[in-house]
Amino acid sequence: GNSVTQMEGPVTLSEEAFLTINCTYTATGYPSLFWYVQYPGEGLQLLLKATKADDKGSNKGFEATYRKETTSFHLEKGSVQVSDSAVYFCALSPKAAGNKLTFGGGTRVLVKP
Amino acid sequence: DSGVTQTPKHLITATGQRVTLRCSPRSGDLSVYWYQQSLDQGLQFLIHYYNGEERAKGNILERFSAQQFPDLHSELNLSSLELGDSALYFCASSVATGGGSPLHFGNGTRLTVT
Numbered sequence: 001g002n003s004v005t006q007m008e009g010p011v012t013l014s015e016e017a018f019l020t021i022n023c024t025y026t027a028t029g030y031p032s033l034f035w036y037v038q039y040p041g042e043g044l045q046l047l048l049k050a051t052k053a054d055d056k057g058s059n060k061g062f063e064a065t066y067r068k069e070t071t072s073f074h075l076e077k078g079s080v081q082v083s084d085s086a087v088y089f090c091a092l093s094p095k096a097a098g099n100k101l102t103f104g105g106g107t108r109v110l111v112k113p
Numbered sequence: 114d115s116g117v118t119q120t121p122k123h124l125i126t127a128t129g130q131r132v133t134l135r136c137s138p139r140s141g142d143l144s145v146y147w148y149q150q151s152l153d154q155g156l157q158f159l160i161h162y163y164n165g166e167e168r169a170k171g172n173i174l175e176r177f178s179a180q181q182f183p184d185l186h187s188e189l190n191l192s193s194l195e196l197g198d199s200a201l202y203f204c205a206s207s208v209a210t211g212g213g214s215p216l217h218f219g220n221g222t223r224l225t226v227t
Contacts, residue, residue, distance in 0.1 A: 043218035
């Protein structure tokens with residue numbers, strides 16, 4: 001079956017530090033890949049996505065590249081802010097499966113001033 | 114604001130009881146998805162409806178059921194509640210069913226079973 005594995009948190013960083021959250025997946029075919037972010041007390045928000053190999057998704061300074069050869073979709077941001085403190089979820093959706101998302105376990109990120 | 118509305122925000126009830134969670138999708142979205150988020154299980158897909166029809170089932174217990182009405186709002190019914198059903202229940206909607214269309218999540222209903 002499909003699965004997503006992402007690094008466990010919490011990840012604690014200082015403001016302006018570089019952030020990487022690793023995500024690898026197992027799926028048949030070539031799924032679409034997503035990063036969602038969940039701020040305290042809120043639902044999940046789509047951060048970025050990529051639908052085919054070598055695509056780079058980007059938004060709000062975050063980037064992730066769809067790597068078919070390593071089945072990975074690592075999230076990066078060059079300079080984090082306190083407002084980036086949240087839980088980040090990597091997810092996949094097989095293209096033919098009705099959009100059902102399979103999520104990783106989530107990574108809590110805490111950015112300190 | 115995602116445009117997806119879930120009510121109520123919080124629900125506290127006793128074991129053995131039955132509750133109904135409600136979701137109004139974004140305007141124009143035909144697909145509704147229900148997810149359960151708990152500390153030990155993470156985010157688990159429960160069920161998917163498209164334009165009133167059930168399209169996929171995930172790890173949904175037999176004690177749980179859902180439906181999507183003609184006005185596209187959806188309800189998730191949880192019965193014979195157990196302590197382990199305490200969780201955050203999210204509804205999400207999307208315009209289509211094809212993989213690649215993003216899901217838009219509501220803020221969830223926090224269920225506490227005592």
